[in-house]
Amino acid sequence: MPRLGGSTATTLEDAAKVVDNEGLRDFLEGAIILARRENARKNDPTVRQNLIFEDLVFYARGGMVEAKRAPSLQPQLTTEHVTNVAGSPVDVTVVIPCLNEANSLGICVKKAQKAFADAGLRGEVVVADNGSTDGSIDIAEKLGARVIPVAQRGYGSALKAGIRAARGAFIIMGDADDSYDFGEVPRFVEKWREGYEVVMGNRFAGEIKPGAMAWHHKYIGNPGLTALLNLFFHSGIGDTHCGMRGFTREVFERMDVRSSGMEFASEFVIKAAQIGAITSEIPITLWKDKRGRPPHLRSFRDGWRHLRFMLLYAPNWLFLLPGGSLMALGLFLTCWLLPGPRTIPHSVVLDVHTMIFGVIFTLMGAQILAIGAFAKVFSYAERFDRNTVSLKRILKRVTFESGLLLGGGLFACGFARCAYIAWQWAASGFGPLQQVRGVLFWSMWLFLGVQIIFSSFFLSMLGISRGTYIGDYDLVPGNREAVGSVRDRDTSGK
Helix, strand or coil: CCCCCCCEEEECCCEEEEECCHHHHHHHHHHHHHHHHHHHHHCCCCCEEEEEECCEEEEEECCEEEEEECCCCCCCEEEEECCCCCCCCCCEEEEEEECCCCCCHHHHHHHHHHHHHHHCCCEEEEEEECCCCCCHHHHHHHCCCEEEECCCCCHHHHHHHHHHHCCCCEEEECCCCCCECHHHHHHHHHHHHCCCCEEEEEEEEEEECCCCCCHHHHHHHHHHHHHHHHHHHCCCCCCCCCCCEEEEHHHHHHHCCCCCCCCHHHHHHHHHHHCCCCEEEEEEEECCCCCCCCCCCCHHHHHHHHHHHHHHCCHHHHHHHHHHHHHHHHHHHHHHHCCCCEEECCCEEECHHHHHHHHHHHHHHHHHHHHHHHHHHHHHHCCCCCCCHHHHHHHHHCCHHHHHHHHHHHHHHHHHHHHHHHHHHHHCCCCCCCCHHHHHHHHHHHHHHHHHHHHHHHHHHHHHHCCCCCCHHHCCHHHHHHHHHHHHHHHHHC
């Protein structure tokens, strides 16, 4: 990995220096994955792929990664380990995130090692330590576990570092507080050998021991978040936030998980559903933990972070559904009241004042829809949303010019009618305005036209700045990388 002061390279088997910057870290991980795939596919050290991040360029050549940069960027450095699993003697890796778990970590490590021995598995235990000061590191090392120091705080950060360092083709993660029984590792491995890429534990299909889970987590938090995640993303998982789960290294690389906190659990399931990973569940038992300290989990804070993350990954539900509903309601009220007042049951009369609210609802709904369109294009370009077939069809058929024509047409119609009403008003000597309904109706279309015009410009800018090339998502990973390499060479040639 690169030493960013100049230009250098090292093999992926060695310890690596990574920039402590989330966006740059993601690009660097992408370069590592890209280099691994290229090395495995061709084993040709002359093939080079490029990744560009601001003024840094990453060169992936075979099994190596090189970086060059201008001296203007001065990131902080932390140390992480990145492992190449080619030819590894290990089949299964148990990854345990740890932060001051001296009371229970040793129990977890011993259970995992005993499970390996009893089932005849070639396994290892990796402890991703997030800065423990209570002797947890010494305990893990004495028991033969491999300890990976992780400077960036967070549940997700620790897990990602541990997974990157794992030597096994199949990885099982679980908490260090002995609430999950690592003696069940062989059951996860058995599902993997049946062909499943992701194996989720399900506490609700198994057993939750007395005192193992707070009542509001058991009956409100976990079921509610699971229901929402399944509604938004159709994962089909019965316990989306179970902390014990197994998965292949290859499928994890395809997921491109980015979260550093507790929302890692949600993102993992969302990405697994998006990429179509072959998934299974097994019932497991949740035991009362043995941590002997307050939990790192904060119910409301972390629950909100999960909910927020799901909403951000589901722009259809966050923007398009409420925006479309609000705009439809507004258009109905405006058009319904255009001819004149309406009387509804109980002798309630709806007049021009209600029509004003209809115009407001329409414009507000249109604005929310525009923001939703921005979010959809952004998530498409950043590969957050990988199965947007409808969006791909729209982007292929609806162009920037189409938006300008639609917006310009609405603006012209609205402006012309408003000008005509103003001319009639002026001709009558600027007395009382009799055509308030017409002004509201046509000015609404004028404003909508302006919104569409400027939204079209911004959507076009998003596509340019994010490099949204329609069709890339239909390619297999190897061909997609080849297309990207050709595009990079063409760009550099210019």
